[in-house]
Amino acid sequence: MLDYAALDALATVLREGSFERAAQALHVTPSAVSQRIRALEERVGCALVVRAQPCVATETGRRLSQHVDQVRLMEQQLQLAAPGLAAKAPARLPLAVAVNADSLATWAAAPLARFAASHPVLMDVAIDDQDHTEEWLRSGQVLAAVSSQPRAVAGCNSRPLGAMRYRAAASPDFISRYFSAGVGAGSLARAPSLVFNSKDELQARWARRLCHRHVELPRHRLPSSQAFVTAAVAGMGWGLHPEALIADELAAGMLVELVPDTPLDVPLFWQTARLAAGLLGALTGEVLEAAGAALRT
Amino acid sequence: MLDYAALDALATVLREGSFERAAQALHVTPSAVSQRIRALEERVGCALVVRAQPCVATETGRRLSQHVDQVRLMEQQLQLAAPGLAAKAPARLPLAVAVNADSLATWAAAPLARFAASHPVLMDVAIDDQDHTEEWLRSGQVLAAVSSQPRAVAGCNSRPLGAMRYRAAASPDFISRYFSAGVGAGSLARAPSLVFNSKDELQARWARRLCHRHVELPRHRLPSSQAFVTAAVAGMGWGLHPEALIADELAAGMLVELVPDTPLDVPLFWQTARLAAGLLGALTGEVLEAAGAALRT
Incomplete structure (x- = not known):
């Protein structure tokens, strides 16, 4: 198996943008973060992080980071099914979604907020044009998106939201x-x-x-x-x-x-990664209800 | 002298993000844009544009693009002083500014809009954190910024706006x-x-x-x-x-x-490039007036 403490360090550096902030989030020193990532890079045989401001992933780094996010998601869905597995209160799970700005400024902020208020997640909302949010989904950077594209991205479900x-x-x-x-x-x-x-x-x-x-x-x-x-x-x-x-x-x-x-x-669609169907079910319910009240069918 | 038609093509590609959109904006074909930029790259001896989606500047491309923006700005200030120089109605000048999101959501949209409504400009407003807008100014990507940094960036003036x-x-x-x-x-x-x-x-x-x-x-x-x-x-x-x-x-x-x-x-400051003092004078007036009414002194 891969070293999941090191993978967690990698995903955290990429999410936070710097070794210092990742160290704070993981409650370790920046040099511990740096050592874990260097060990991982030696094992994989290539650089995983471009040390810049902010730190960004290499192609391989991005794949590893997506892998650890998916494993974490699967773990959490497992814990929802078998609560005994969680030794302590489940940690909040990072959940990235992409929304177009006009949706966020009108109907979409409330359902995202209601879902976040009642589930153990930390939402990471990205804003992009509705014609481009599907790229975030395709690259695995988000698990759900409001998109103008009706055709489901590979591995995703697409539902019409109205116009x-x-x-x-x-x-x-x-x-x-x-x-x-x-x-x-x-x-x-x-x-x-x-x-x-x-x-x-x-x-x-x-x-x-x-x-x-x-x-x-x-x-x-x-x-x-x-x-x-x-x-x-x-x-x-x-x-x-x-x-x-x-x-x-x-x-x-x-x-x-x-x-x-x-x-x-502009017809809009809610696309969700099938991988995260368990977690995203309740969010989809909130989103469909709010869109149904605000958008034209 | 450099080839300013080619420099204009370069700046337009970087502003619009693609050869196709630049061609539309310049009323020429994409292959004409491509030829102009290739000729410039041959003269300079290095790549100026990374052909990606969107197209981005190489370091040298960025410098050339800033140079042509500055020349255009100086031309326009010249035309304000000597209107006879403008053979036709003066073209609208691109004017890039960086503003923090909370300012734009509260007091800053109105003065920017009032200025744009009464001057021959096309505003390009970038949003970033108030602790980071000065980087846009320092790199020459914008001519003015709302910043939390009191110390003037080199080549700029800084005025307090209130908190x-x-x-x-x-x-x-x-x-x-x-x-x-x-x-x-x-x-x-x-x-x-x-x-x-x-x-x-x-x-x-x-x-x-x-x-x-x-x-x-x-x-x-x-x-x-x-x-x-x-x-x-x-x-x-x-x-x-x-x-x-x-x-x-x-x-x-x-x-x-x-x-x-x-x-x-959070004390805020209005930083403006001295190079553009003529054009930015009226904008500074609008910004200071609106900030004076909305922010704490």
Whole structure:
């Protein structure tokens, strides 16, 4: 068998980002962490950690770290089935999930929190674009993800969550400044748009649907769902906002749809690693219930 | 002189992350982008871009890209002084700034948006921990940053913004579950805390001040200021929240301070590259005004 104390040290260094923080988490000295990892590297015959700030895994290091996370998960599912196995109160299990920012800013934070409040886990929530969260699942960095991809990643189950409805909106001043002659390819090429980051294709997708061709949009980047709304109200740009986040602003006339009643619906899916089906069952229940109440079917 | 069309292609690839998106932004074909960059690499004698997803700069690529951003900035300041120089309406200038998430979720989005709404820029806002934004400035990736570091980075000016006040809070249920016997090193080592990411030291700092020693905290990671509040209300963990974000929850008793009246004040500073003093003057005015109204002096 492999040396699981050393594997634990490796996984902790990669999770915490440094030997010092890993040592604190494991209640040992940094040199003990360093020795364990060096012994493991000698046995495996290659480097496992790139000593940088933060420390990152080599390809082999990443595989070993995923292996130990999976073993830990299987151990915990075993303990749920046979509580006598756990000599002491079960340690909290790290549980990594990837969620898109707009879901986290609207419906997804509450079910994750309710699950975490009643299960012995420590959640590690990663944020990425809904078109990219499946990569986190495929690489084994997370055990569950909210994704726009319906097809299940290998080794995972996929369940439909419903669609998040977006509205293309801007402030009235912005609209009279840039769109007084209507919304089309010409005006969209001049009016600054808001995008979350370079992966955010929603604005381009909405513009393409309207104009029946690609329009190169001037883009401000603002990676925060809430700041997106504040920025739109202040006239920084137009953008696609989750309807739920801007209901008050639309009702008060602080934001206006660029073209009346042209929503963009983004279907979302909950993908979970089959390996962790036992642990993730209760989380899936919470997530499906909250999505059912908030998303469109 | 260097080939500035090729340098522009390089900077665009690095900003957009791919040759395809850079080609769209520059209104040329991907192979034209590729040829320009290859010609530049042959002249310089080393690779400038690591062709990955997303494309990233080599060390030399980063320096060249910063150089072209600086030249563009100087050109724009020249055009502000001598408008006749601009043959057509001035193109919008990319302006990258780094802000901590809690500032963006509270006071900082509005001044950035007001500035962007009235100046020919495209803002590229990066989020990082306030203890780390100065690294973005030092590496030249941004021209301005909200930082917890008072000392000016080389080539920058630093101005105090006031302090952001945090409160350590949790739901009443969470407090009776974990802290019924008081808040101390023992209970803090068992009660799950909320941290934004592995760089977030606020919870550890508050615990150290209270207990007069380091306490290893169990940590959920949740990289969203708003989700932090939702998660705390749902009983997921305790954490340090910006006072401004949880005023309603505290007043309604949905969140309670762990130890009454033990705020943590984090002084913030606005650091700006001197090189861009002309362009950043108006932004600095907006930022100082908004911070003055929202932060503690």
